Amino acid sequence: MATFLYKLGRSAFRRRRLVALLWVALLALAGVGAATAPAATSSSFSIPGTEAQRAFDLLEERFPGAGADGATARVVFKAPDGQKMTDAEPKAVVEETVAALRSGSDQIVSVADPYEARAVSQDGSTAYVSVAYEVNGMELTDETREALKQAGQAAQGKGLTVELGGDALQSMPETGAGEIVGVVIAGIVLVITFGSLVAAGLPLLTAIIGVGIGVSTITALANVLDLGSTTSTLAMMIGLAVGIDYALFIVSRYRAELADGRSKEEAAGRATGTAGSAVVFAGLTVVIALVGLAVVNIPMLTKMGFAAAGTVVIAVLIALTLIPALLGFAGDKVVGRKQRKGTAEETGKPNAGTRWARFVIRRPVLVLLAGVLGLGAIAVPAASLEMGLPDDGVKPVSATERRAYDLLSDGFGPGFNGPLLVVVDGDRAAADRTVDTIKGLDGIAAVTPATPNKAGDAAMITVIPEDRPSSGATETLVHDIRGATGDDVLVTGATAMNIDFSQKMNDALVPYLALVVGLAFVLLTVVFRSILVPLKAALGFLLSVVAALGAVVAVFQWGWLGSLFGVEQTGPIMSMMPIFMVGVVFGLAMDYEVFLVTRMREAYVHGERPGEAIVTGFRHSARVVTAAAVIMIAVFSGFIGMSDQMIKMIGFGLAVAVLFDAFVVRMAIVPAVLALLGRKAWWLPKWLDRVLPAVDVEGEGLAAHDAAEDRKPDLVKA
Structure with missing residues (x-):
């Protein structure tokens, strides 16, 4: 592989104008596709294989239009103290609002009068108007949303307390200045690392081009492939981070090759052949982790994983082709002043990475215990993890x-915001028996009479729990209804979907871990020609990801330091968060493992003792790995400023996971374990060594190539 990538790098360097033109053309093509494609909508959400999804499918079949994907809104009214919503004055305001809503937009399907729909609380203090639209929340026009807001404001001005709820207010997540700050921090770190604005600008430029192509392609295909509005944001988050890191490693190796006296073209080829090999395998681990999300069998999560994986593939291809081409354009400007005068390595002065590695080798047990116990303490809150899907109840109190949500909960009971929809596959008599059975269960506030369909072969029943949607009591009620009724009775609704989704996530976590870790273990065994090194890498990852989950629980569920990260309202952790973090963090953790340990392996293969190989690996890679980790943390932290709670939580989780994995696991625990293992770390059974393919990550093929080149003059003379 190293020889092939070496030739690819040299070819890209020589044909740099053609390579640059091709990538710019791809960016322009993707941009045109994104600009001409319809706007992304909310991805259809389904959970195959669950009872809630079967109920929803039956509802679509037997009650055409009842399960439509159109947006909904609730205009909630609260009467002033001393009045009721049934009094003449408040009632007149509500009726005016209903009339205004019905004439406010042609996207409205229906507006339910609360006095006809019995949508007034028993104490008369609260009432709500239900509004149904023909399109989903992302497809509503600004005029429609404005008409909804103006109707509420008009009623508010007449003495009533009016608040708006429902997904009709849904919009694209607001981006904050955090993403820009993250990129700026990345630029500063690159300038400090390289001492050259040109060298620092190359990773940023290529990462932006790669993300531009990836995100534009996702945007262009969003409606065709039913990609959700958050898919492109997550792809941008991951693509930007790995794009900068991969380019950083190749540019750094290129500068090292120049320092060894090689020509620019030769240095570009060698950088691509050596560091590029690590980039390929690091990218493969990320792609495996993201594509592996398909085992969860939730279409939305699968599409997110594939889209992000596609962006990672683009980042790898750009690092292997566009970076060598741009290095050809950069010339001597890619080398900073310090390198021209002589680096610490050249003068024999040990750098920070060398000093740290020697410290760890002298005290491996102390470093190992400190790292494991520290991460273990941070991981403790993960034992209290509560999962759920976000609803309006977890939004900040500043949101209407x-x-x-609170007004409805106070006026109609906590369970009103999470009604259960029971679908009966049978005639009216079966539906009535089901109603009687459900009424006999505990934890129920109300049960509506059965509503049959036109054919009389199915019926709907609405059940209002006594407790809030995310409570354990409501989850128990769902299981009780399912246990007390037969197979022809199915429970669905947002609350039931949430429960089934969380259960599906829990059930899929172990198979997903086995698949991803197993495939990556095989891949790393091929790269490092070792059994214990990949095993150590996997165990270290598990430690860092559990610690990251502990930090997420402490901030977003317990509220510790919540104000520092913009968390205005605590609540359960999103159900997909653990498995998504496992996938992404595993791929990123293996990046640092590959980049750091391949240098150690390279030194060991070339005859150095195990301890010396650890020091050599840190001398060459610690500075760059540190810079890469800081950049990735900065990029992920930038997304904490997003308004979308899911993006905020994922940005925080990935940032702390990279912090723990890069600086505690890879920079401390890994060298400590390798120092304790000694030569055993690189042990591989002979039979397995013969079976595994030789991928030449260390560049042995390039050494043979050098020897062949050195012999050519002698052959000519002979």
Whole structure:
């Protein structure tokens, strides 16, 4: 592989104008596709194989239109103290609002009058108007949303407390200045690392081009492939981070080759052949982790994984082709002043990476215990992990959706915001028996009479729990209804979907871990020609990801330091968060493992003792790995400023996971374990060594190539 990538790098360097033109053309093509494609909508959400999904499918079949994907809104009214919503004055305001809503937009399907729909609380303090739209929340026009807001404001001005809820207010997540700050920090770190603005600008430029192509392609295909509005954001988050890192490693190796006296073209080829090999395998681990999300069998998660994996593939291809081409354009400007005068390595002065490696080798047990115990303490909150899907109840109290949620909860009971929809596959008599059975269960506030379909072969029943949607009591009620009724009775609704989704996530976690870790173990065994090194890498990853989950629970569920990260309302952790973090963090953790340990392996293969190989690996790679980790943390931290709670949580989780994995696991625990293992770390059974393919990550093929080149003059003379 090293020889092939060496030739690819040299070819890209020589044909740099053609290579640059091709990538710019791809960016322009993807940009045109994104600009002409319809706007992304909310991805359809389904959970195959669950009862809630079967109920939803039956509802679509037997009640055409009842399960439509159109947006909904609730205009919630609260009467002033001393009045009721049934009094003449408040009632007149509500009726005016209903009339205004019905004439406010042609996207409205229906507006339910609360006095006809019995949507007034028993104490008369609260009432709500239900509004149904023909399109989903992302497809509503600004005029429609404005008409909804103006209707509420008009009623508010007449003495009533009015709040708006429902997904009709849904919009694209607001981007904050955090992403820009993250990129700026990445630029500063690159300048400090390289001492050259040109060298620092190359990773940023290529990462932006790669993300531009990836995100534009996702945007262009969003409606065709039913990609959700958050898919491109997550792809941008991951693509930007790995794109900068991969380019960083190749540019750094190129500068090292120049320092050894090689020509620019030769240095570009060698950088691509050596560091590029590590980039390929690091990228493969990330792609395996993201594509492996398909085992969860949730279409939305699968599409997110494939889209992000595609962006990673683009980042790898750009690092292997566009970086060598741009190095050809950069000339001597890619080398900083310090390198021209002589680096610490050249003068024999040990750098920080060398000093740290020697410290770890002298005290491996102390470093190992400190790292493991420290991460173990941070991981403790993960034992209290509570999962769920976000609803308006977890939004900050400053949001009108949250205030509408609270008004409905106070006026109609905590369970009103999470009604259960029971679908009966049978005639009216079966439906009536089901109603009687459900009424006999504990934890129920109300049960509506059965509503049969036109054919009379199915019916709907609405059940209002006594407790809030995310409570354990409501989950128990769902299981009780399913246990007390037969197979022809199915429970669905947002609350039931949430419960089934969380259960599916839990059930898929172990198979997903086995698949991803197993495949990556095989891949790393091929790269490092060792059994214990990949095993150590996997165990270290598990430690860092559990610690990261502990930090997420402490901040987003317990509220520790919540104000520092913009968390205004605590709540359960999103159900997909653990498995998504496992996938992404595993891929990124293996990046640092590959980049750091391949240098150690390279030194060991070339005759150095195990301890010396550790020091050599840190001398060459620690500075660059540190810079790469800081850049990735900065990029992920930038997304904490997003308004979308899911993106905020994922950005925080990935940032702390990289912090723990790069600086505690890879930079401390890994060298400590390798120092304790000694030569045993690189042990591989002979039979397995014969079976595994030789991928030449260390560049042995390039050494043979050098020897062949050195012999050519002698052959000519002969």
